[in-house]
Amino acid sequence: MEKNALIAAKKLTVEFSLSGNKKVHAVSDVSLDVYEHEVLALVGESGCGKSTLGKAMVQLIRPTGGEVSFKGTPITGMSRKAFQEYRRQMQIVFQDPYASLDPRMSVRDIVAEPLETHCVCPTKAETTERVVELLKAVGLTSDHLYRYAHQFSGGQRQRIGIARAIALNPAFIVCDEPVSALDVSVQNQILNLLKDLQGRFGLTYLFISHDLSVVRFIADRVCVMFLGKLCELGDTETIYEKPMHPYTRFLLDAIPKADPHQRRGERLLLSGELPSPVNPPSGCRFHTRCPYATGKCKATEPPLHSVEGRLVACHLYE
Numbered sequence: 001m002e003k004n005a006l007i008a009a010k011k012l013t014v015e016f017s018l019s020g021n022k023k024v025h026a027v028s029d030v031s032l033d034v035y036e037h038e039v040l041a042l043v044g045e046s047g048c049g050k051s052t053l054g055k056a057m058v059q060l061i062r063p064t065g066g067e068v069s070f071k072g073t074p075i076t077g078m079s080r081k082a083f084q085e086y087r088r089q090m091q092i093v094f095q096d097p098y099a100s101l102d103p104r105m106s107v108r109d110i111v112a113e114p115l116e117t118h119c120v121c122p123t124k125a126e127t128t129e130r131v132v133e134l135l136k137a138v139g140l141t142s143d144h145l146y147r148y149a150h151q152f153s154g155g156q157r158q159r160i161g162i163a164r165a166i167a168l169n170p171a172f173i174v175c176d177e178p179v180s181a182l183d184v185s186v187q188n189q190i191l192n193l194l195k196d197l198q199g200r201f202g203l204t205y206l207f208i209s210h211d212l213s214v215v216r217f218i219a220d221r222v223c224v225m226f227l228g229k230l231c232e233l234g235d236t237e238t239i240y241e242k243p244m245h246p247y248t249r250f251l252l253d254a255i256p257k258a259d260p261h262q263r264r265g266e267r268l269l270l271s272g273e274l275p276s277p278v279n280p281p282s283g284c285r286f287h288t289r290c291p292y293a294t295g296k297c298k299a300t301e302p303p304l305h306s307v308e309g310r311l312v313a314c315h316l317y318e
Contacts, residue, residue: 005069006036007068008033008069011030011067012057013030014061014063024278025228026277034204039205039219040207041222042206042225060092070086090173090174091173091174093162097181097182102149103149107131108145112130128145134167135160172205173204179209194207212240221233221234224245230304238308282301284302
């Protein structure tokens with residue numbers, strides 16, 4: 001059965017200009033499909049470009065090159081007015097629940113803001129009623145309506161952020177490190193909430209994280225990024241059970257394992273410093289740290305190609 005791409009990036013590039021005619025190559029020529037009703041996890045070290053890619057896909061950051069399509073319609077470069085309807089269908093949950101909520105606004109006003117911006121409810125009373133429904137959906141109550149962000153715990157604040165994100169009944173939500181700022185016990189609660197909401201409302205998530213133990217719990221597929229490029233993409237269990245790209249192996253080997261029987265016999269150790277996105281290496285961007293790098297890796301960039309049911313960008317498998 002062929003899967004339908006809800007949102008797709010094609011050769012997406014994002015660069016940020018610096019002084020002295022230098023540029024940060026945050027995302028470079030990335031093509032990626034996110035299928036309807038799936039959770040696609042985007043993983044990699046801090047600074048690899050995963051959050052930039054997520055924001056570019058929902059047009060919070062304008063791409064330098066390439067194209068994003070939503071339900072088959074190109075949305076890159078649309079006018080603000082033309083994009084208004086698509087904005088309703090694409091939302092984001094931010095990483096830091098302490099910074100993403102306005103401290104001067106009550107919970108009622110924070111969650112109501114998108115409803116009022118898009119004129120969803122005819123009256124103020126109906127807007128408030130809808131806000132109460134949304135709070136209940138994320139595990140809060142009407143008692144929280146007129147409190148302020150500083151009166152809540154981190155987990156409760158993230159629930160408020162999620163309520164705001166689902167207010168307009170979106171189809172697609174970028175979850176940008178949504179649990180990284182929370183305690184482990186609270187992380188589990190938020191992950192379970194996200195899974196529950198996905199089932200109830202038919203949501204599609206791009207789940208951005210550097211924590212691979214979290215990703216395994218929630219994701220259907222995993223996409224690994226390094227320095228603005230895609231390394232490996234495949235089903236979650238396939239990636240975890242048999243990682244193929246050396247960088248994917250390194251990320252999985254770095255997960256602490258309490259059970260000694262679950263530890264790999266051979267751990268991949270990386271040498272060298274993380275390359276700069278201002279001056280990325282030629283060829284494969286991972287070659288400066290890869291223990292298997294050859295002359296070809298230094299000279300030629302490997303394309304993403306199909307290997308054993310997943311996509312891998314590595315000359316080892318050509």
